[in-house]
Structure formats: structure tokens, C-alpha cells
Amino acid sequence: MHLERIAVLGSTGSIGTSGLDVIAKSPGRFKVCALSTNINIKLLKAQVERFKPEAVCIGEIKGNEERWGKTRVYKGETGLLKMLEDVKIDTVLVGISGSSALSPVLKALDSVKKMALANKEALVMAGSVIMSKAAKNNITIVPVDSEHSAIFQCIGAGNRKDLKKIFLTGSGGPLLKVKKSRFRDITVKQALNHPRWKMGKKISVDSATMMNKGLEVIEAAWLFNMEIKDIEILIHPEAVIHSMVEFIDGAMLAQMAVCDMRVPIQYALTYPERTDSGIRSLEFSKIKNLSFYKPDFRRFPCMGLAYYAGKKGGTFPSVLNASNEVAVKEFIEGRVKFIDIPRVIEKVLGFHKGVDDPGLGDILEADRWARVKTKEIFKCYR
Ligand code: MG
DSSP states (O other), X not given: OOOEEEEEETTTSHHHHHHHHHHHTSTTTEEEEEEEESSOHHHHHHHHHHHOOSEEEESSOOSOOOEETTEEEEEHHHHHHHHHHHSOOSEEEEOXXXXXXXXXXXXXXXXXXXXXXXXXXXXXXXXXXXXXHHHHTTOEEEEOSHHHHHHHHHHHTSOGGGEEEEEEEEOOOTTTTSOGGGGGGOOHHHHHOOXXXXXXXXXXXXXXXXXXXHHHHHHHHHHTTOOGGXXXXXXXXXXXXXXXEEETTSOEEEEEOOSOTHHHHHHHHHTTSOOOOOOOOOOHHHHOOOOOBOOOTTTOHHHHHHHHHHHHOTTHHHHHHHHHHHHHHHHHTTSSOTTHHHHHHHHHHHHOOOOSSOOHHHHHHXXXXXXXXXXXXXXXXX
């Protein structure tokens, strides 16, 4: 029987480990052919023992080993691109966090048949480039981000041409009930403490600022070819509904499941099929209530900044993303306050002179410019 050859990029992170868990529970379906990590070599070695891939890539360029047993070892950013060129891959699961996923995503779109994409930053930066390359090479991008998986599934039950609106739901993050006056004292620990999902650090801070939801609006616009104005954020603290769509006839569809990333990961990996996951069902009698609220743009200005950048288009989303990445890193490393994150991004967006219909070069230049500008402005904060 033909085994689907699968590569897991970012295999030691939150998405990657869940992805390998899904793969391990589907014997006879997948062959893991390549893995990559940024720094967690210890876990990568354990994954190599277990899945015996042909190749792995480590982000750090250290040491001179070229093989671990039968597994070829690639290193660094260029090594990752080389690995994607050398290894035959049917499906790639992209679990790399942040903008560093952009080059491997574009490289993988040269050769894979299907992409299960968990990364949102690459789409926010360069959605036009990614989506047109995927269309040209006839590659299906199946989103792994839980909301976008939900939207993808809902749209699949109807026709894309009849789609009227997307309701992007979000639990509201760890600070949903915290007063704005307390925001200036938010610690890294508080920001990382998400009530519903266990995730990596970057996305957890993004959930606290609600920038995550803002980035997801832009991500959805690219994935589903929707206008930003037709995507509405809805706060839904129970996180039972993972997003909804409305068709032109007024019919609305929602996707529901327990909060377990293995559900959207497995859907993306097995798409267009569904297979038994063994994951528990929702118990509606225990949930009792589903509630929905409009998001609070005053307490969480990052969402408004994302709508602004998304509507401006061009290189603005790239600037939004880069400035946010720098600001989140500065916050996690204790150099700036939580409330400085939206402040600095707003300033950087204000300074940006956008490029319409940008090519990849314009996008990368905007990204580079925004990082320098953000650091420059932060120097005045310290
Ligand atoms: Mg999400």
C-alpha cells in the first residue's frame, strides 16, 4: 500500500508534537520522511528514533555531523530549503511559528501535493504570493489554525460563491475579564496563561493582546479570498464553536469540537477524508450555555490595528506582523511592558509608506524596515 510521505516542519513545537501524535495513531497511512526543529535537538533525536525519517534539519548551525544513523542532517535556514528540495514529500505540515516559516512555505510549494498550514504569520505577510503560487501549482492548502479549519469545513458544506460572511470566534484570551487599568502591570506569566488552549509562547502572548485574532482575520481573508470587512470577530468564551460562516440565503454553519489541536491537524492531514481520532466528544449537557460578545477594541487595540493594516493591504500586514514579532519578543524577555506592544505597532504603522501589489522583495523589505523601526522606537521607552 502506498504510504503518504509526510514532512513535519517545527516537529518539536506544540503543533509538531501533536501532528506526530496524530501520525503515530494512523498506522499504515503515513511515512514520516522529514522533520525540522529550531533548537530542541534532544526531542528531535527522540523523534528520529521513533519515526526514522530520511532527513532532519536543525535551525542552529553547530557541530559537523552529517548523519544520525541513516538520517541525513541538514542545518540552518538554507539547510531547511535544501532538505525540502532533496526529499520527496507528498504532504507537509508547517508548524514553524512566526515569519521564519515564509521561505520554507514558498519552497515546499514547489514540490508538495498538499500543505497543512498551521503558521499564520507567513500568510499575513505574503498571502498574495503564497496563495497564487499554491493555485498555480495546484496545491491544496488546508488550514490547521482551529478557526480556519472550522471555516474551511463549513465552506466545504456549501459553495464558496455563496459565502456572505465569516464569523471568526475567539475565547477572548487570558485577559478577557481583566480591567484595562490593570493592563500596565500584566506579567509575562499572566499573558502566557491561556484558559482554553496550550500553545507556544509567541501565540500565547498574541492571544493575550488579541493580536492573534487580528492576524487570523488577515489569514482568513487570504485563505478564503474574502474582504476584511466581511470577517467579524466574535468573542465566545466557551470555545465550543471554532468559527461560523453565513451563506447568502441567511443559512449559517458552525463547526464544533473539543479544544484539541489534534482535531484540525488530523483533518488537514487526512483531507479530503475523515478518519477515527479517538478524541472525546463534546458533552453538550455539561456545557449548558454558549455565549457570544462583540470584541472590545479599546481594551485590545491590536485587533483594530490588524483590521487597519488588513484593509490598507499591500505591505501594511507585513509591517504589522514584523513589528508585533519584535514587540512580543521584547515583552517576553522583560524589556517592555504589555501595554507597549500595541503602542509601538501603531507608531510603526503610522510611519510606514506602503507598497501596493507588493512582490516578495517589497514584502521582505517592509518586514526588515518594521523590525528596525520597532527597535528604534522601543529605545525611547526604556
Ligand atoms: Mg487560532
